[in-house]
Amino acid sequence: LGLRYHGPFDDLSIQKGLDHFVIPWDEVSDSDGTGIVHIAPGCGKEDFSLSKSNEIEVIAPLDEFGNYLDGFDYLTGKNVDDVTPEIFTNLKEKGIVYLIDQIKHRYPVCWRHGTPLVFRLVEEWFISMDEMRYEMMDVVKEINWIPDWGYEREMDWLRNMGDWMISKKRYWGLSLPIWECKSCGNIEVIGGYEELKEKAIKGWDNFKAHTPHKPYIDEVEICCSKCRGAVKRIPDVGNPWLDAGIVPFSTMHYLTDNEYWKQWFPADFITESLPGQFRNWFYSLLAMSTVLEKRAPFKTVLGHALVKDEKGNDMHKSAGNAIWFEDAAEKMGVDVMRWMYTAHNPEHNLNFGYTIANEMRKKLLTLWNMYSFYITYAEIDQFNPYLVDPEKIEYSDLDRWAMAKVHTFLKEAKADYDEFHAERLMRRFEDLLDDLSNWYVRRSRRRFWKSGDDSDKTAAYYTLHCSLRLMISAIAPIMPFIADEIYQNLVSSVNPDAPESIHLTSFPKADESKINTDLLEEIDTIIRIVEMGRAARNKANIRVRQPLSVLQVKVRYPHQKQFVVKLADQIKEELNIKEVQLLDDISSLVNYTVMPNLPVLGKKLGKALGTVRNELANMPVNDVVAAVKARHSLQVAGHTLEADDYYHKRKR
Template sequence: GEDCMPWCPRCGTGISQHEMTEGYREIDDKSVYLLFPLEDRDNEYLVVWTTTPWTLSSNVAAAVADDLDYVAIRHDECTYYLVPEAIPRIFGRKASPEVVRRLKGAEMAGWTYRGPFDELPALSDVKHRVIHWEEVSTDEGSGIVHIAPGCGKEDFDLAHVYDLAVIAPLDENGVYLEGFDWLSGQHVEDVAEPIIASLKEKGILLKQELYRHRYPHCWRCKTKLVFRVVTEWYITMDELRYQIMEVARQIHWMPAFGLDRELDWLNNMDDWMISKKRYWGLALPIYECDKCNTVTVIGSREELCEKAVEGWNRFEGHSPHRPWVDEVKIACSQCGKPVSRIKDVGNPWLDAGIVPFSTMHYHDDRDYWEKWFPADFITESFPGQFRNWFYCLLAMSTVLENRPPFMKVLGHALVKDEKGKDMHKSEGNAIWFDEAAEKMGVDVMRWVYAAQNPEQNLLFGYHHADEVRKKLLTLWNSYSFFVTYASLDHFNPVKGAVPYEQRTEIDRWLVARTQQLIDTAIAAYENYRTDRLMRAAERYLEDLSNWYIRRNRRRFWKSENDTDKLAAYTTLHEALVTFIKVFAPIIPLITEVIYRNLVCTLDPEAPESVHLCDFPTSRAELVDEDLLTEIDSVISVVALGRSARNKANIKIRQPLSEVVVSGDTRVLAAVEKNRNQLLEELNIKSLRTDVPTDSFIRRSIQPNLPLLGPRLGKMVGAVIKALEEKLAAGHIPEEVIGRSAVTIEVEGETVTLEPEEILVNEEGVPPFVAATSRDLAVGINTELTDELIQEGTVRDLIRQVQNMRKEADFKVEDRILVGISGDGHVEKSLEHFKDYFLAEVLGTGLLTKLDHPEHEKVVNLSGSDVSIHIARV
């Protein structure tokens, strides 16, 4: 079939739609307003506008839109037809020509006119007429559009609708063909001036000006594209599209909307253009007899050999490409005349689609092919592939086997810079792989990619990487913590492991968390959701480092090598080794380093690489659900208590009098059971779980206008009023607190508000400051008594002295004398908490200053200077 397609006259090749979008540039072109004299209407003219004067040689029609308003105006004794909006564009802002007639476009359809180049032989039989086209607008030009089906895609499509002549003027190098008189032999780039001169000479040039517009250029050589009518080969999609849809439905698409996009494309695609005017490429095995037009398609080398009547000896021994394959001619099956192969090669997507067959011996070793076909999994970014690679794989496999060519497809969004912009070398925001690998580290980079939800664009950059590096550091620090103490104690997991039954509760909690991690990981890997996997990694590392290790430090530090200490080593070693086995596919390098040290050095029987280990399997009997709920609740309460402290801007060293917790009975039971641990973690004196939430939290809600406004339109006012009335009555809907959707009645209509459409504002009831999660509320009493403030000050001093002990290189067990002088508050605080202070710093005496301090320092505590001396006893 024929099509009118974008063409680069320099490269001599068609440009696909996809390639075209890459090449738009803004340029200034000569645009002209000209006149088409109407037939049977003396001195009456259509005013037409074009930015591509070279196409005027092929004009066959003028398009108007049926329902637009047009006027006929008087100018220089003549009548011009155009839209009124065009008058100032052509005649200036102040012009007010006489309007002699007003009419709709529909009234003009069917009129005939004389074209600007009817003297050219190629136009001798053309009847020019006015047609309707709904795309005509009043925004630019005259409201009457010049139509040349041989020079434009939309014009070409209109030619089918109106049965217009297609006058194609250019050869493949952009040179005018025979039949265009003085234009013949001229290059399209050179004809704008002579064409405008010719219009002027004929008296039909109304106005010319420079016009700035975005125009497609060749993405390769930057030459301005033209449109050419070319004959191409197509595959008819009428029946095939439904067969392909059936096959597409048998595939697992990720994300699920991929299937809808593919089906949508299949539903709407035109016939598939498979040829390309090139030299290199897949030689299409099509033979068309120029005598009787019989078309033969050759299916194999053997068939070609069988039908060859000449040239086989020159082809033999070569691949089926030009020039060798074109040596072969076959006999026409109808008239017997020798027939050559058509010159076209295949569109590259034909090659891409045939990969599951061409690369796996489909023709010569069917058993081998069966072993590998279909592919388990393919992945590509989705913006273009539904029309390209995914599509052509499906098409080929449907025709050849009526089976899916792949079982799972993961389409992912794009990589942009950190601000969400496309990365370009010219913009200076591109990051090269080598540079990124060097600067951020490849495991960090792999984590960044793995953690991305594939449906959303990845905003790639060094800040993002820094965030991820912190997570890897948590792993590394946990590992080094273990190594530091385990090597001091010569812990050997092969010989010294403590059985599960002899471990403490917190050990068994970490064991259960580890089993949970394995299960989550398996589900995430199986569903190709590495983003969920990496979220699990983050949570686990946080629990491991910030709860298990931190809460158990003393067990590793203590001097006696008892079962309790070995149990801690065993548990931490298991956790680390399991973690690196689970995450070795994502972060292969750091896990390998850790594995070699943690496992290979101690266990000669172990596989020599983490990548040779079996994937861990979880053991259900090690998952103590109650214990998990209990400790997870405690961790949540601690996190919320700390977040409340942050809100109140009270640091953790400042003791507080009271924390209150509300939540469901399971959570409260866990809190009660771990009361002492919680108080210690939060540095608070007392805990209550028997208070109603509204005694320490005041909640208010607000409509989220930026979301609700666009969705509800005019109703938004009434909805806000209804919400406010509900609040005034003192009700906050339970659903709001539980973060689920709320239904309200407004003017007889039921409106559902999603959780994100209602902003919940939570404020502590003074003196409480609160923080909440879905099922927990925690409030801290921020009232500070003198005694609490003094204790806070003493804790600050303890920390300073501990740091000074380290700076002075004292041994952990060294006893010291301390001299402190500061303001009245510091003195009073120390007087009050003297015993506590001395016990914490291993002090034997407290003075205001020492005569022979081994280390001294002046520090600033809440705005006043304190001088500290220390010396060993």
């Protein structure tokens, strides 16, 4: 360590006067290769970091086009992709080549074109963030993060962040307002249009009618406040995240109408893809707001994962798996697309495609079919819900159950919207659709088929109309087009006083008086029994049209027995059963098999395992099962078996 040596390119002009010496580095392994690495601080991230900590002079060889700069002699002006053969020839001519070989290793490539990339060291402008770090962390605590682990992810970034690079070597972009004097090194940051106009000594007339972009802004020169020389703006433009971060202030008249700005700040809600935004948009918003106001720029942030193709791969035009919005909107429909997005857990990637969209379309068709069913029969009977006094209708328990379901949904939907949980809302909506279509509408069909005026039919019409109207009002923000289409026929066509669009109506409020929890439990219990009965038929491959004599039922709670007794006829009708029997004990219907826990007992008993296993198999099954359920020990062949040493399987 510390030895000086002659380098392989000391003959280049750029290398004159530079020392080469040996330093230690933790990243070099003595188990791979020679244990010696020749670094180039201007050509690699790790090499550059090592040069900073060891005060090594850095040479950056390439311009923005990948061509070698002056001082590299025979390489100057040539592109980095074209000079490999010349470099090999030069090394051979100098007699310093030991071996030329090919080694497979990881190398960066362009994500779009797949072409190799080279590391280029350039000078950029940074904002020192150390003084702001803890102030920003205090601001982060004010924000509601969805998902909640987003808070810790942002805090982790703030704990470990470096200085913020704010410049870009680009043409288009908001020009950085920095004028750097080449004579004395003085730097001046211009704070606004009026200040620049006041300090300009050249080029103002060419710029004044334009926005602060190239090339117009670059014509403006100012007088250096120290040496009084003419100063030009630096050629860099700003990092686009500077623009994104200042939006809450620049677009809402922060400097010109602060009272107006206060009406809109902070934002109630923002949303963006999680990967990357903790150090990009969220970060830039937080930085700007912390500096200017010392508080959060938004109240709630919803972060979501990525949209992939149906196989879980990234979408790329070059890969041929990208789906353009216009195509998806035309083929699957925008409301289907919106349902797909909102019903998905935002923490996980969404596999997007037409196959998945078709599954969503089936759910949407359930809503449409309910609506079509109502419209078809309402038109036949000329039923107008706005000409009916709802207080005089004699509702059935089934009607009251449906309205209890709908108003429970409205109550929960309001909370889900308030808490920005769209996926939870859509799960509830799907459950409600299933309940109303597969139970209420199906069991009410005959009520709509009655001829003439009938109070029971009126109750069914009014209940279904209210259910549909309230449901579409609740999901209109998520499925705006289908909701308004249904609204036009369901409401506007029969009520001339109704608002023109569903989106001009208020969000529906839940009526607590209509949420009958006892009735909900009663009918939900019957539905569950019917669902389990159908599942049992399917498992036994016995169709519903084949009548069976008895259905035996054991309810979970004693008070549910009265539900079964009251609605036994509905159960029999749904399952094509002649009799429903309530059971208190199902042990006679269950066969148990006692099994030793071999991984545990094998270590514990050794050679005695076989004897214990045989005797355990011959013991009264009910005694063993009782011991398992009570977590008691068991004496078997002179050995004490604890509760975890054995278990039972049951087969009905």
